[in-house]
Amino acid sequence: MNAYAVPRTIIAGQAGLVDQRRRSLLIARLRLLLVIVVFVLVALAALVKIAFVGLVQPGPAQQSMADALLPPRGEITDRNGVPLARAFPAYALWYNPAAMTEGNEGGPPLVRSPEAVAQELKAIFPDLNTYEVTQQLASGRPGYLRRRVLPEDANKVMHIGELALELPQEEDRHYPQGSLAAHVLGYVAADGDGRVGMEQVLNDRLLDPARRAEPVALSIDMRVQGALEDELRRGMLSVNAVGAAGIVLDVDTGEVLALASLPEFDPNQVESSDVRVTQEQHDRGITAPAFNRVTNQVYELGSTFKPLTVAAAIDSGAITDLSRRYSATPYKVQGHTIRDSHPLGATLNTPQMLIHSSNIVTGHIVDEMGAETLRSYMVELGMNERPYIELPARGFPLWASGSWQRIRAITVGYGHGISVTPLHLASAYAAMVNGGIWRPATLHRIAPGEAPRGRRVFRASTSARMNQLLRMIAVYGTGRNADAPGFRVGGKTGSAEKPGVGGYRQTTLVSTFAAAFPMDNPRYVVIAMLDEPQGTVASSYQRTAAWNAAPIVGRLVPRIGPQLGVMPDAHRDIDLTDLRPLVGDVN
Amino acid sequence: MNQMTNNGLRGFRRIGWFAALGTCLALYALLHIKVTAVHAEVVRAERQIVSLEEQNMLLETEFLTRSNQVQLAAWNRVDFGFQSPTADQFINSPRQLAQYGSAPAEGAPAPIRLAGLRSGEDVPAFPQIVSPLTGRPIKANLLEEEREDNGALAVTIAPGPLRVPIAGIAEASVGVAQR
Numbered sequence: 063m064n065a066y067a068v069p070r071t072i073i074a075g076q077a078g079l080v081d082q083r084r085r086s087l088l089i090a091r092l093r094l095l096l097v098i099v100v101f102v103l104v105a106l107a108a109l110v111k112i113a114f115v116g117l118v119q120p121g122p123a124q125q126s127m128a129d130a131l132l133p134p135r136g137e138i139t140d141r142n143g144v145p146l147a148r149a150f151p152a153y154a155l156w157y158n159p160a161a162m163t164e165g166n167e168g169g170p171p172l173v174r175s176p177e178a179v180a181q182e183l184k185a186i187f188p189d190l191n192t193y194e195v196t197q198q199l200a201s202g203r204p205g206y207l208r209r210r211v212l213p214e215d216a217n218k219v220m221h222i223g224e225l226a227l228e229l230p231q232e233e234d235r236h237y238p239q240g241s242l243a244a245h246v247l248g249y250v251a252a253d254g255d256g257r258v259g260m261e262q263v264l265n266d267r268l269l270d271p272a273r274r275a276e277p278v279a280l281s282i283d284m285r286v287q288g289a290l291e292d293e294l295r296r297g298m299l300s301v302n303a304v305g306a307a308g309i310v311l312d313v314d315t316g317e318v319l320a321l322a323s324l325p326e327f328d329p330n331q332v333e334s335s336d337v338r339v340t341q342e343q344h345d346r347g348i349t350a351p352a353f354n355r356v357t358n359q360v361y362e363l364g365s366t367f368k369p370l371t372v373a374a375a376i377d378s379g380a381i382t383d384l385s386r387r388y389s390a391t392p393y394k395v396q397g398h399t400i401r402d403s404h405p406l407g408a409t410l411n412t413p414q415m416l417i418h419s420s421n422i423v424t425g426h427i428v429d430e431m432g433a434e435t436l437r438s439y440m441v442e443l444g445m446n447e448r449p450y451i452e453l454p455a456r457g458f459p460l461w462a463s464g465s466w467q468r469i470r471a472i473t474v475g476y477g478h479g480i481s482v483t484p485l486h487l488a489s490a491y492a493a494m495v496n497g498g499i500w501r502p503a504t505l506h507r508i509a510p511g512e513a514p515r516g517r518r519v520f521r522a523s524t525s526a527r528m529n530q531l532l533r534m535i536a537v538y539g540t541g542r543n544a545d546a547p548g549f550r551v552g553g554k555t556g557s558a559e560k561p562g563v564g565g566y567r568q569t570t571l572v573s574t575f576a577a578a579f580p581m582d583n584p585r586y587v588v589i590a591m592l593d594e595p596q597g598t599v600a601s602s603y604q605r606t607a608a609w610n611a612a613p614i615v616g617r618l619v620p621r622i623g624p625q626l627g628v629m630p631d632a633h634r635d636i637d638l639t640d641l642r643p644l645v646g647d648v649n
Numbered sequence: 650m651n652q653m654t655n656n657g658l659r660g661f662r663r664i665g666w667f668a669a670l671g672t673c674l675a676l677y678a679l680l681h682i683k684v685t686a687v688h689a690e691v692v693r694a695e696r697q698i699v700s701l702e703e704q705n706m707l708l709e710t711e712f713l714t715r716s717n718q719v720q721l722a723a724w725n726r727v728d729f730g731f732q733s734p735t736a737d738q739f740i741n742s743p744r745q746l747a748q749y750g751s752a753p754a755e756g757a758p759a760p761i762r763l764a765g766l767r768s769g770e771d772v773p774a775f776p777q778i779v780s781p782l783t784g785r786p787i788k789a790n791l792l793e794e795e796r797e798d799n800g801a802l803a804v805t806i807a808p809g810p811l812r813v814p815i816a817g818i819a820e821a822s823v824g825v826a827q828r
Binding site for chain 1: 678681682685695696698699702703704706707708709710711713714717718719720721722733734735736737739741745
């Protein structure tokens with residue numbers, strides 16, 4: 063028992079020792095394992111991190127080039143792709159006084175004195191107001207010193223070396239042509255939406271991410287627009303007119319190639335005075351520069367209506383013989399005397415009536431045609447509704463509703479008692495010369511062969527006859543100043559007295575020249591209108607359209623003709639031989 | 650013994666598989682890194698293109714702004730005075746163009762002619778041709794070598810056939826130059 067017990071004790075003792083050893087060994091191993099596991103985990107984590115950094119992180123999220131180049135607002139171009147309005151990441155010159163004094167440690171915001179910096183800026187921007195800028199720099203308030211800084215000038219500003227002059231790039235709308243076609247384009251207001259012109263009409267299209275990468279082409283031809291504005295401005299200034307309007311229209315498609323209203327505004331820099339007038343200005347009849355005289359202002363356009371009346375009379379069969387003579391002595395209708403500006407002889411035939419612009423004979427023709435016939439032709443020509451064009455500002459004509467009395471029809475026959483926009487007149491003339499089809503005017507470029515069908519107003523034979531008559535007015539009549547050599551211009555003058563308080567004011571006129579060229583195959587209608595022209599040296603002290611509006615067309619057509627594919631040709635003209643004997647001795 | 654070899658072989662195979670797997674993984678990792686690098690380069694190039702396009706647009710806009718129609722018209726008025734072409738500056742038909750080349754009609758005013766000399770008149774001797782190198786008169790055979798018409802030299806200074814004998818080449822026959 064003891065023998066067993068001792069060794070057992072020994073064994074037990076040994077066994078306890080071994081056990082303890084084993085246990086501590088196990089614990090040590092476990093601890094080691096734990097440490098290794100921790101190390102391995104740390105190493106793994108490091109490896110994963112390295113793998114992540116090496117494999118995943120440097121691959122930057124791919125940015126699509128198309129996305130990066132997508133403008134924030136779509137571009138508007140002319141019909142040949144010349145940009146008229148584009149999103150432009152322009153530089154702005156921002157004064158940040160905190161740039162030098164980060165952490166509000168005090169100290170001056172500029173390295174040099176405000177006066178010296180203002181002088182340096184003045185050297186870069188000659189139109190800078192040195193005093194105002196010096197005040198702003200000295201005041202220590204952040205703010206814009208200037209916007210739309212050109213890249214070249216931005217570099218020069220950087221070279222001044224003032225930290226406080228920052229040049230952030232801002233998304234901006236830029237009109238490279240300045241005030242050109244301002245009324246067609248409109249502008250983009252501070253809220254990012256377009257105003258006035260096509261910027262307003264196309265606002266959704268220009269902001270749509272799916273479509274704004276594609277520029278929108280207008281029907282405008284930038285070169286024609288430039289020439290029209292240039293000649294209109296020259297004509298307007300030379301006769302001290304308060305305003306001018308002009309339009310060039312394609313007779314076969316209704317595309318507007320140029321549309322100008324003066325005075326104009328600069329869409330790059332729209333002032334509140336450009337869009338609003340004071341009450342005092344409003345009372346004096348002054349309109350804001352952003353007001354579109356071509357589509358929004360209605361005028362009595364005077365004698366330019368006479369060809370339309372004659373066309374209606376020929377078309378309806380009231381005139382079958384152009385040589386028939388009408389009395390040209392003043393006569394009374396419903397208490398009003400119809401008279402001419404000066405005596406034109408005892409009798410006149412239709413071509414003579416147009417050449418000399420006789421109100422009396424127009425009255426006789428309207429009488430024979432009947433008021434209702436003239437009215438229906440005017441309705442067909444769209445004179446009783448707003449003009450068809452995309453622009454938001456379209457004036458409603460002053461149109462006598464109901465059936466017309468005799469006196470109303472007679473006055474409308476020579477362009478009084480009806481007020482329409484110059485665009486109405488352009489569309490009507492286009493219908494008269496293009497073979498008789500009236501089409502709505504449009505500012506969108508129309509692909510060849512996709513012109514709207516339009517509606518027939520005059521017969522083709524009537525249109526051909528009117529082309530001869532219009533050409534005769536320019537060759538023998540009041541439109542001689544518009545007869546650009548080789549371009550076969552035909553057109554009619556119109557000088558209407560403006561209505562004022564208590565009747566017509568004889569000293570204030572609206573003089574218009576409505577023309578088409580080349581008359582042997584009319585392609586374009588040109589309207590030039592002057593609001594309240596004065597008699598000056600340039601117009602030989604005359605105020606009528608023959609002396610101020612007609613020369614504008616005469617100078618404009620040679621400029622735009624070759625650009626529009628109408629080459630001058632002195633050996634070509636519409637055949638006038640059958641009508642020439644009717645006008646007698648004119649030279 | 651056999652079993653031991655088998656075990657060793659199996660272990661070796663296992664290590665081999667692991668090595669192969671490791672190599673593949675390493676190659677894949679390398680490839681992946683390469684792809685990422687190229688990709689990053691493409692993105693960088695794209696960004697550069699975008700920035701250049703923007704610069705291009707800025708410069709184009711600046712150019713358009715400086716050369717806008719109003720500005721050009723103002724310059725033209727003050728500095729150049731260009732006017733639109735007139736009708737007589739255009740030729741509208743081949744017939745009109747051909748008119749310029751046709752013989753004048755009977756009784757038409759004579760066209761302005763330039764003064765000139767014709768053969769048969771008193772044609773002065775053509776100056777001797779002198780070598781630019783030696784300063785001596787050129788020998789006729791030097792010129793003859795290159796000419797097929799036996800050294801005939803002629804110049805054309807007036808309309809119509811013209812013969813100018815060259816005094817410097819005595820042997821040369823006088824040629825005819827046709828315009």
